[in-house]
Amino acid sequence: MNDTRVSSVKDRFVAAGWHLLISAAIALIAAALVFGLWYPDAFRLLAGGQGLFLLVVSVDVVLGPLLTFAVFNRSKGWPHLRRDLAVIGVLQLSALAYGLHAVYAARPVAIVFEVDRFRVVSAVDVYEPELAKARPEYRKLPLTGPWTLSVRNAQAGAEKTDALLMALDKGYDMGQRPIFWAPYETSRDAALKGGRPISVLLERYPARVGEINSALAARGLSVQARFLPVMARGDWVAILDPKGDIATFLAVDGFF
Template identity: 50%
Template sequence: MPTSNAFVWRDRFKASGIHFGISLVIALMAALLVFGLWYPYPYREISGGRELFLIVVIVDVILGPLITLAVFNRAKPWRELRRDLLVVALIQLAGLGYGLWAVFVARPVHMVFEYDRFRVVHAVDVPLELLAQAPPGVDALPLFGPTLLSLRPFRDSQEKMKATMAALEGLSLSAQPNLWQPYAAAIPEILKEARPVSELKARFVNQASEIDRVLVSTGRAPQVLVYLPMVGRKSFWTVFLDPVTADVMAFMPLDSF
């Protein structure tokens, strides 16, 4: 009898191991989709993509094989065993699909220059009924990673008051599509608001060497770059810019407000 039980558990662990391997391959493919398209660096950290995806992986890679370990038994009729494994697979795929959908709707869609800072806007931040207000040529909810946008000047004090009241109620200025414009349209304002990196290093003396390390990757002399603060989902970062073109050169998890 013990020998029979040993064979049963050996088969169960083997089936669970195969299931784990298949689940791991699927999870790696999902990771390429999530971090390659929806949450490229640094948004996987700024927007919490890594934490959201971790939940998906736990459900997909751990829970499925554990259920297989519990239900697999060669003593069952083949039809019953096949049915059980199919149910496990369907439950796992449903969980994976729901998890990926949650990651998708929470994805970052724009990094917007908001008059004196950058703000990351996520798909879930923009009310669906406002999407039609996006200006021509601007993809309101891009599928292949965040785009750069800026906010146009207010047309009058009444529009400014209305937009500000909406922001106080939870709809940030950057999540209001009627205010969007191409990033290039605001380059003079961006460069006017940006500050030299030397000023940042003077404010954060203890992190000056870390700032230099981040900027080395740009291939530019740190002293020529400028910066602006950025508001993420749960944290504040710093964006480093070219002082002439306002191109984004690097990011750093530093609250520079």
């Protein structure tokens, strides 16, 4: 009897172990999709994708093998056992699909220059009724990482009033409204002019001077570079190169 029980427990560990390996492999494929396309580079942190994905995957990867460990018993017979494992697989894949859909809906679709800052805009933040009225190139949200955009000025009169009311009543700022999206090239000079010297950042965060200088050196920049704060998940600044393009991001608060 004891040998039978030991064998049963061993079988459960083996089955759960194989299930864990398969789940981990699927999670790695999902990670390649999420971080290779939807949340590239620093946007996994700027848009909160890393935390959301890890939550989804960790629950899914752990839950499946645990259920397999709980139900696996050769004495049931293979038809019954296969049915149990199939149900677990369907539940696990359904949970993963639901979680990935949530990650997809929250993916960053644009980083938008707004007068004196950048804003990371997720798909769920976009005022979708205006997509059809946007510039042709902005009518379908991207799947392979965010656009770098700017916002045009609202025209005096009804459009300016509408922009104010939409922001106050519905919470949609101009950077989240496709009708105001414009190529970043039209505002690159304004972004560079509005940026503050890196020296200001170094004075603000003396304990992180080494980290900031290392980030600049890695991209061939000097303390003459400029920065702008970023509205994102957590505290961030965008570092601008001499042409006004975003060279990198640093995890510090730039609103001071």
